[in-house]
Amino acid sequence: MNYINNITEAIGHTPLLKLNRVGKDAGANVFVKLEHLNPSGSYKDRMALAMVEAAERGDTWNGKKLDEGGTVVEASAGNTAPAVAMVCAAKGYKAKIFLYRYQLEGGKNTRMLITQAYGPQVGISSEPDVYLTPEQIEEFSKQAPDLLHVLSAKMDCQLEEDKTENCVWVDQIYNPYNYIGQESLGREIYTQLDGQIDAIGCSVSSGASLFGMVRGLAENGVRPGLIFGVVPGGSEKYYDFPGEEADYGQFSVSDMKSVIADAVGLKKWVTEEPIVQKMLDAGYPDKVFCVSDEDARNMANRLCREEGIFCGMSSGANVAVALRIAKLLGPGKNVVTTIVDRRDRYLSETPYEKYVV
Numbered sequence: 001m002n003y004i005n006n007i008t009e010a011i012g013h014t015p016l017l018k019l020n021r022v023g024k025d026a027g028a029n030v031f032v033k034l035e036h037l038n039p040s041g042s043y044k045d046r047m048a049l050a051m052v053e054a055a056e057r058g059d060t061w062n063g064k065k066l067d068e069g070g071t072v073v074e075a076s077a078g079n080t081a082p083a084v085a086m087v088c089a090a091k092g093y094k095a096k097i098f099l100y101r102y103q104l105e106g107g108k109n110t111r112m113l114i115t116q117a118y119g120p121q122v123g124i125s126s127e128p129d130v131y132l133t134p135e136q137i138e139e140f141s142k143q144a145p146d147l148l149h150v151l152s153a154k155m156d157c158q159l160e161e162d163k164t165e166n167c168v169w170v171d172q173i174y175n176p177y178n179y180i181g182q183e184s185l186g187r188e189i190y191t192q193l194d195g196q197i198d199a200i201g202c203s204v205s206s207g208a209s210l211f212g213m214v215r216g217l218a219e220n221g222v223r224p225g226l227i228f229g230v231v232p233g234g235s236e237k238y239y240d241f242p243g244e245e246a247d248y249g250q251f252s253v254s255d256m257k258s259v260i261a262d263a264v265g266l267k268k269w270v271t272e273e274p275i276v277q278k279m280l281d282a283g284y285p286d287k288v289f290c291v292s293d294e295d296a297r298n299m300a301n302r303l304c305r306e307e308g309i310f311c312g313m314s315s316g317a318n319v320a321v322a323l324r325i326a327k328l329l330g331p332g333k334n335v336v337t338t339i340v341d342r343r344d345r346y347l348s349e350t351p352y353e354k355y356v357v
């Protein structure tokens, strides 16, 4: 007999696929880790499980512990929401997920419906005017209107954790178990390619997937010659960097996030170091590339049509960059990136799906 007792045991151990059509004339070999095959449809299942298990042990920044019947809170734009909801469903916890209000204009989107299917309480983040004055809203809206909603949602989580018994906000942007959960990605890739990895990278939001993947390789003594990050065009509010690509040292985390965090009253986000900064402090990535919605979407379409990979836009962006690097490195080298998530969650945006991280 060969069976599992809980769906969380099906997380990880995903195949590594060599792109033989899309990558045919690429020069180097291009490999993709098929993370859309995880149970909730993205690589966030790895970190969701690690963060919930850490909460069960009380291994949290404020010592809060998740006991039986407890509630896990998180705010998310995309993949963390269904991943946390799935892990909570499988482990018997309640989940409360705040979705960003700005993404729901025009009604429900598919990511919300997918999350709701797992049964959590799904809330829409508060209007920014709950936390900010009209003057602050006017000032921040000029630079980062989306961030107003993101930070309001995080503040909703903080308040929810404070007021609810037996409740942990897992806070993916700061939680070390986000990248610790993603280290298995690196370990698996190390084994699948016998450690022969010349370049590796993926899209960066919290930075935990890239950081965890690289740490999983480092644990096995491997430091690929090129570690690359990928960000959507228009990410300037999150990162300061020149032009469409930048070398290590030329990019940094923009201080916009902590300025707004301070204004909404989210003290933790002002005093603690986010994961992406920890990754930069550790010396990664060597390069960051900016990819447009259109290039990300075109490559995601090609991956669907030419390789049968039903993936979203950030996977398209990852592969678009991996192919550029493969051309530079030439034959005999191995370039690795991730297929982040399944495309089903973007179908309500068809045919203008956006590259969001």
Ligand SMILES: Cc1ncc(COP(=O)(O)O)c(C=O)c1O
Pocket: 078, 079, 080, 203, 204, 205, 206, 207, 208, 209, 210, 312, 314, 315, 340, 341, 356, 357
């Ligand atoms: C579609 C997509 N791609 C890439 C990322 C980046 O992953 P990370 O937060 O680990 O940097 C995310 C994270 O939210 C995502 O949802």
